[in-house]
């Protein structure tokens with residue numbers, strides 16, 4: 077890894093190489109604006125955001141004041157009951173590989189990055205660790221005792237090359253991944 | 261075990277088979293190029309391989325302690341561990357669980373060991389529905405075939421064939437366009453995911469230290485299988501265990517690059533226990549692995565992390581394709597693992613399906629000495645089946661070949677003998693014990709002089 081490249085630059089480059097998009101924001105307010113913009117652009121009033129932490133209360137308020145609903149669970153667990161966009165928080169990210177890491181304590185938390193065709197991931201800059209070794213050092217205490225969270229590492233949108241090796245983004249999971257990066 | 265081959269033989273190619281243009285060859289070459297590019301940017305690739313090899317060897321050396329540790333930690337996180345000695349007991353455990361939970365519909369993500377155990381057949385025999393959800397596996401399940409490659413199960417099928425197959429099964433007319441086919445399959449399978457009462461997943465690594473199951477994938481189907489149904493069953497071979505969480509940093513750098521040339525796959529799930537409201541079971545399967553463990557000269561094959569690199573680079577695999585190997589494991593790795601797992605009483609000719617060019621070893625991310633293992637299995641096959649006269653001839657050949665004098669004197673004698681035989685009209689039909697050689701072929705007449713003799717005379 078090129079030491080002169082900061083974690084953020086490396087992370088961004090790797091996410092993009094994996095087919096995702098990174099929006100770097102200078103403040104949390106800007107991040108909230110970016111999310112609103114994405115929903116507005118798609119003309120959406122419902123978004124899946126199960127288990128979004130208290131740190132993002134401002135996002136919830138902002139969306140609600142605008143008339144959009146942040147759903148904890150999909151309205152119906154049927155193929156047409158899934159909102160177009162899911163918003164999730166990434167607890168960590170890995171610069172080396174452009175990987176987002178979600179730590180989920182319950183099932184709802186796992187759905188927003190999985191069921192909708194578009195996944196918006198909220199990430200704090202200081203949560204980017206340099207490499208995979210650092211990630212597993214950080215995760216070890218979480219996975220060592222008591223009830224353990226489910227951890228999902230996400231690198232780019234879902235993909236398949238099962239038909240004649242042709243790479244297609246958007247297999248069973250999202251076809252679009254947007255990382256909204258902001259200062260803590 | 262019903263569908264198992266009695267003897268592992270290289271299967272005949274179908275009529276009209278054109279190796280040069282085959283999809284398998286093209287896909288394998290493509291994968292090899294991507295792999296080379298992906299590992300070129302890793303400065304310490306050889307160090308990583310060496311480290312992985314050490315971890316795998318340590319694991320096999322301490323497998324009982326590690327499995328015990330895995331069980332304790334998996335249980336501590338709220339999961340249940342079962343042990344199965346063979347395919348039958350594994351399927352029984354699985355079906356009992358299904359029965360207890362009143363399961364009717366099962367979704368499954370890709371798992372080589374479940375192919376090996378013929379889990380789908382068992383589930384269907386019990387009257388339940390089981391759907392493969394990896395796109396490639398789904399396609400070949402509809403076609404009623406077996407995967408031809410471990411990371412790209414349907415690479416032998418053309419887009420047109422897939423369109424016909426999916427159109428027939430999904431009841432709508434689909435164009436031969438990969439994007440459209442994928443969308444149609446996604447919609448069809450989404451419903452299956454949401455309806456299923458039970459999910460079955462394979463496991464890439466199982467971390468003893470934390471009781472964590474690691475699932476590596478690109479499509480997201482393994483995530484759906486492990487998240488949506490309330491009953492989740494994971495199946496793993498005993499060799500999938502690894503001591504420490506930090507080992508994953510090594511394996512996750514090696515596996516995606518070797519398999520598909522990716523820096524990282526789209527998803528890596530770390531499943532340590534069920535989430536609230538879920539029930540999680542792990543079936544740890546032996547099915548012949550302990551026998552291989554107890555066989556120190558060949559146990560190295562259990563280091564395999566199933567990346568598929570060895571088959572992508574293999575010149576023989578590229579020409580004959582995956583189905584020719586006759587069972588679930590293909591390529592150089594399969595040529596070694598299959599006969600050992602099946603403990604085929606009858607001889608197996610799989611280890612002979614190799615040119616021993618060494619490309620597989622070079623590609624292997626955990627540095628398994630595949631050519632050595634192939635040679636060892638050949639030696640065993642030879643010592644088992646050959647007749648005394650064949651063995652006598654082979655050892656005479658070896659004796660002659662080890663010295664230049666003996667070789668040239670021997671060569672002279674054989675050439676003279678064959679010329680005499682020809683004059684007696686017997687080169688086309690040699691007499692016993694050599695008759696077997698000429699049943700279906702003619703022995704070409706050797707030249708009067710050896711190469712050395714001609715070289716010496718200008």
Ligand code: SF4
Pocket residue numbers: 563564565566567568569570571593620623624625626627628
């Ligand atoms: S033997 Fe090595 S190269 Fe072949 S599949 Fe296993 S790990 Fe990969």
